[in-house]
Amino acid sequence: MxxxxxxxxxxxxxxxxxxxxxxxxxxxxxxxxxxxxxxxxxxxxxxxxxxxxxxxxxxxxxxxIPLDFVEQAKAENKRHTDEANNYINEQQWPSKLMLGRLSDDEKLLFNKWLDYLDALKEIDVSGAPDILWPTPPAEPAS
Structure with a gap:
């Protein structure tokens, strides 16, 4: 061959x-x-x-791999993680869940955001700059 x-x-x-x-x-x-x-x-x-x-x-x-690519990927991962956590906290999902005030639709969306955070955690930044970033969940139409 x-x-x-x-x-x-x-x-x-x-x-x-x-x-x-x-x-x-x-x-x-x-x-x-x-x-x-x-x-x-x-x-x-x-x-x-x-x-x-x-x-x-x-x-x-x-x-x-030049270190700057890896450092940039770490910073981008942190930015995505922070944005996701901020969105989750703005929705008050953790508190609502503890108090039993989270609707079924909110639970589904909360889980999608938690899956997104898990996917970000699994990113291997040593593969920078060729990283396929996960897509955050879409916000529901109002």
Whole structure:
């Protein structure tokens, strides 16, 4: 099995699927053949603090993620978390829940916001800047 790497796409392409890529117009023009060992090493999850990117020879390499990306992601995560907590507190859901004054609709929405907070807590900022942030729940129409 011949494996290629595209520096511009930062992705691997198997030669046996070339026809499908060509039909969809997604076969890159800058492919470099790489060994199976390179594919195994660089095709999986990166070590902590690293990201896959083209190296000096345009082959895949683990590059250190600049600390500023990680710090920015931590700050963004804190901002999202603070905004969610502020929204929850503005609705007074924790107090209303304790007093049994939360409607069924409010309970459902409160749970969605708690799920959102859980998703934020699970974010691995070492993957910065390539982080897929969760979407906060939509506010109900008034």
């Amino acid at each position: 011949k494996i290629n790497y595209s520096p511009s796409k930062n992705a691997f392409y198997e030669e046996e699927h070339k026809e499908r890529y060509l039909l969809s117009g997604s076969w890159p023009g800058d492919l470099i053949e790489v060994s199976r060992d390179d594919f195994i090493e660089y095709g999986g999850n990166p070590p902590e603090g690293k990201t896959r990117a083209p190296g000096p020879d345009n082959k895949p390499a683990w590059l250190t």
